[in-house]
Amino acid sequence: MDAEVRRHLDAEWRGRGTVAVMPSMKSLTFDVMCTLIFGLGSDGDTAVRRERSTEFQKMMRGLSVIPLDLPFTAFRNCLPASRRGRRAVAGVIEERRAKLARGESSPTDDVVTHMLVEGLPVDEIIDNVMFLMIAAHDTTASLLTFLIRHLDANRDAYAKVLKEEIARCKEPGEALSWDDLGRMRYTWAAALETLRLVIQALNLTQWDLAVFPEPGRFDPARFENPSAVLPFSFVAFGGGARVCPGNNFATVETLVAMHYIVTRFRWKLAAGCDASFSGFPLPYPSQGLLIDLQTCSRGFLVSSYYPL
Numbered sequence: 001m002d003a004e005v006r007r008h009l010d011a012e013w014r015g016r017g018t019v020a021v022m023p024s025m026k027s028l029t030f031d032v033m034c035t036l037i038f039g040l041g042s043d044g045d046t047a048v049r050r051e052r053s054t055e056f057q058k059m060m061r062g063l064s065v066i067p068l069d070l071p072f073t074a075f076r077n078c079l080p081a082s083r084r085g086r087r088a089v090a091g092v093i094e095e096r097r098a099k100l101a102r103g104e105s106s107p108t109d110d111v112v113t114h115m116l117v118e119g120l121p122v123d124e125i126i127d128n129v130m131f132l133m134i135a136a137h138d139t140t141a142s143l144l145t146f147l148i149r150h151l152d153a154n155r156d157a158y159a160k161v162l163k164e165e166i167a168r169c170k171e172p173g174e175a176l177s178w179d180d181l182g183r184m185r186y187t188w189a190a191a192l193e194t195l196r197l198v199i200q201a202l203n204l205t206q207w208d209l210a211v212f213p214e215p216g217r218f219d220p221a222r223f224e225n226p227s228a229v230l231p232f233s234f235v236a237f238g239g240g241a242r243v244c245p246g247n248n249f250a251t252v253e254t255l256v257a258m259h260y261i262v263t264r265f266r267w268k269l270a271a272g273c274d275a276s277f278s279g280f281p282l283p284y285p286s287q288g289l290l291i292d293l294q295t296c297s298r299g300f301l302v303s304s305y306y307p308l
């Protein structure tokens with residue numbers, strides 16, 4: 001995860017003046033899924049990955065629309081992308097099967113190999129893979145995008161995140177450890193507060209005045225002591241038997257990404273950037289959230305360019 005996030009930020013953020021955050025976070029979550037869930041190494045052709053990511057997003061557009069298979073409907077438009085996606089996954093399954101037969105892989109290598117060893121039929125593996133990709137993609141990308149937006153608008157919270165993250169700065173190439181992630185308490189509180197505000201389907205629960213005073217205000221302190229949050233008042237990951245199984249995966253992905261974003265870059269909303277957003281249940285910022293970016297060289301962490 002650490003290497004994938006760094007590779008992505010080096011390729012898409014380092015040295016850039018302006019970045020559209022949401023598309024970039026979508027390609028980050030797509031790359032992380034490909035590498036960590038499906039075992040497709042990031043050493044492959046980047047152009048092929050970008051093309052697959054674009055295809056996947058075309059397919060995603062048809063998910064929350066009325067399934068009318070008529071010419072020019074959003075649903076009809078997404079079907080070819082869905083078919084191509086399924087064919088690509090079928091190809092990956094055959095590669096994994098061949099690797100397994102040659103004794104070159106084990107069930108713990110990736111999810112596809114695991115499902116093959118469990119004896120799932122190909123169609124079922126494809127359904128599961130497609131579902132996992134859908135569940136893991138926009139959710140974490142939205143969280144990261146809106147966390148960046150909230151930190152830009154709430155400089156006190158940003159200063160606290162920055163202070164917490166600087167404490168974790170490593171030697172070049174040294175990855176964050178589990179212990180480091182466990183100590184990113186304020187950063188994760190800011191992420192939970194972002195989820196509380198962002199998932200519009202849960203407004204009645206997560207904006208309850210009796211539980212969250214001034215519910216529209218971004219205040220990560222609400223989550224600094226997780227045991228103080230009343231049971232069932234925060235349900236961004238669902239609950240009960242169908243609670244999100246990717247919860248911990250999303251936590252690691254968010255913390256690792258935020259660590260490198262906060263310690264390696266300074267940002268502010270680009271001049272003239274439209275800060276509005278739309279969409280349901282997950283919001284999409286207008287223009288993808290354009291930010292002006294400054295890349296920090298090592299030792300240049302407290303910048304006067306964007307005063308805190």
Ligand code: HEM
Pocket residue numbers: 131132135136137139140143195235236237238239241242243244245246247249250
């Ligand atoms: C910020 C990120 C995420 C949020 C807010 C989120 C939220 C949710 C929610 C609300 C549910 C529905 C629970 C229910 O039906 O009661 C769910 C289900 C699910 N999520 Fe996540 N999720 C996130 C990331 C992920 C990731 C990264 C993965 C995979 C690596 C994932 C995999 C799944 C799966 C497979 C289900 C279906 C579980 C089932 O039906 O039993 N999610 N998620």
